[in-house]
Amino acid sequence: MTAALHLLRRLGFYLLAAWASVTLAFVVPRLMPGDPAQAVFARLRGRLKPEAVEALRAALGFTDASAGRQYLRYLGHLARGDLGVSISHYPASVASVIAGALAWTLLLVGMAVLLSFTLGSLLGLLAAWRRGRWLDATLPPLLTFAGALPYFWVAMLALFTGGFTLGWFPVRHAYDESLTPSFSFAFVASVVRHAVLPAATVIVATVGGWMLSMRNTALRTLSEDYVLLARAKGLSPARIMFAYAGRNALLPNLTGFGMELGFVLSGSLLTEIVFSYPGQGYLLLRAVQSLDYPLIQGLFLTITLAVLGANWLVDLATVWLDPRTRT
């Protein structure tokens, strides 16, 4: 009962947050100097005569309607699921542009974040369990060091050595250009092979953080009385480590993971640029550069929904992991 009420209250909060971010997505791009038609004109550098700018503005759907009117129409279109037409990818619709990138971002960054979190948490727990031993002494400083290196540099290094010099992995794209997307073994294998380098760089850059925070919370949990009791009862070490210490130590990390998972959809800009991966981050960069209001709004919307959705999942997981929220 109380758990249901707790979840309901969270849901209300999410609705409010969704409205706020949808509104921000409308306001923020319009605060940038210039307008999209001007951006098109600048991009074409003289191939567009000044006299044609007005006609272009009209064709792209620019009106002199008041901001309030535009905002109401925007909300109306949004409610109907109509995200409009992208300007930088004109005449493709925002929905189709995002659809082309969403799956790849989810796949690459989603998997990388999930792997990094799982790996980091496991290593952290292990390090705490065997405190002061070899693993605990070497890995945290090493991984923190790796995480502190500029990501762009790490990715370029991986691309140049693993992809270009040694030729172990493809240097670009999400799958081999001779294949057509399907669920065949060859295609899936190609996707995996193309994802190894970019995913590995994301993991190298982030796993240290997860490990360190898991290790620190696990150390605290391991000194709790109930762990001592579990040992006294003669439970197996694995059970104590995972079901007693691990489960409780995971809670604070889980909140961070929810946030991280939500931001997956904003893409990993640098990963996508370095490895030519067709994802959302590059799309967002391009949209901002060309003042593509509809695409910026559409991307913000997917990111918002992802953050809120991920947090909702974390709420559910917390209810499941932490009995206190259920009482």
Next chain:
Amino acid sequence: MSSSWPLRLVLLGALAASCASHRPPPEPGVLAVAEEQSASFTRNFNPLLYSGDVRWPARHAMYEPLFIYNPLTGAYVPWLAEAYAWSEDRLLLRLRIRQGVRWSDGAPFTARDVAFTFRLLSRHPALDVQALWQHLADVRAPDDATFEISMKRPHVPLLEAIAQQPIVPEHVWSGVADPMAFANEHPIATGPFTEVTSFKNQVYEVARNPYYWQPGVPAVRALRFRAHPSNEQMLLALLGNELDWACEFIPAVERIWQRPDPHHHHWFPLLDSTIFLYPNTARKPLDDARVRKALSLAIDRALLVKVAVHGYSRPADGTGLSDAHARYRDGAAAAEGDWVGHDPARAARLLDEAGFPLHGGRRALALTIQVPAGYSDWVAAAQIISRDLRRVGVEAAVRTSDFSAWFDRLGRGDYTLALGWSELSASPYGFYRALMSRKTVQPLGETAPENWPRFGLAAADELLDALDATSNPEEERRLVVGLERLFAKHAPAIPLYPAPSWGQFNDTRFTGFPDAAHPYAPLSSSLEPQTLLVLTRIAPR
């Protein structure tokens, strides 16, 4: 779980990956061309949609114009039209349309397709990016081989836009309800490459036109395009011999690109527009030509070109013209513009004269130089300028801002000094019009799409009006030289250097690319429609 398992995982992954090689040999006869930087492609081959996200082949290889202007020879190369003639009053342009050309579906191409294309632009002003219908009164095709254009008033420089308008087939496009929103996924065109044989979000291929009108052409079987979102990726593809033709800026090109492989070639002719330091002449103190000339004289252009442009260019001359207009350049006019030399002492004298004497090593002049962030060559140039100006006692701080913010300031006149490109078209008409015509001057605060210095001269407008009404080459050159003299005299803007047009090719598998020894066309793969000159010439080895 042993502590060395991550190492094992890495080794295992590397092993699995090395089982298959990722560099399959390129297919014979398939030319790999660099597209505009992008992470993924949308399928759009609409040649009329300049403002949209349109794939490279649409205007570079599929749809053809009536004539192709060749900036290296100054000639209009006959393409879908064979000849043109102006009437005596320059109000009628008559073109003879080539016979025997067929669309890629086999249908014959006639003057009616040409008339249809021009009428389409008049019905959809957003597609008329050259603003043709500001000047055209009517178009007609009296027979299959003749196309006529009536002008509202004489405007001969419009020839370039008319000549290079891509022509679309009436029998396909007459059924298109909204040509703005038309993605044209299955193009029917007259060009050398028309058949889209595969299209995926990161790679696509276009094969040759079975009905191409030039006999035995093209010798290349197909064009292939891969998505490269960054310069680094483009460079890797070039160095890995995965790209045959590109237009990349490469620093230290001799060492990085040319020397490692005898098949690697580059050619950077100065055919792009001149890069300027724009002064805002609508505001004091830059309304004074002496101040503008003094700033110009303070700049060490030789050093600027060496540092900011890696020595790929040369200092601009007193006419401001780039090499795309080399045959218009008049030696006497260039000599009159002696304020583009490097002479700090004369700069100081001019500033003293203009009422800005030195006080404790500084002058009462506070300027800023606006540059778009990320344009590293321009930022470097601005820093050199700032340093040179400080040497004559003028403080000019470099301010970088986001591209759209920079462009917005330039347009509204909210700057004192700013780096920027200049207008580039077949003749210097548009270049000088955008620098000196009163018709292009906007009041401060209103967005000016051209003439960012906001400088206007009645004498310039007289010459420009005369250019509107002449198609005689000698007369045209005489008038342009008049404009050069006005530019050299008034210094409406400060030219820095003509920008190179980047181009490189790999002749391992294909031959016939233009270069300094064979300058039949520009090499850059981004110049439309000039790429057609190259695509119809290159052949597999």
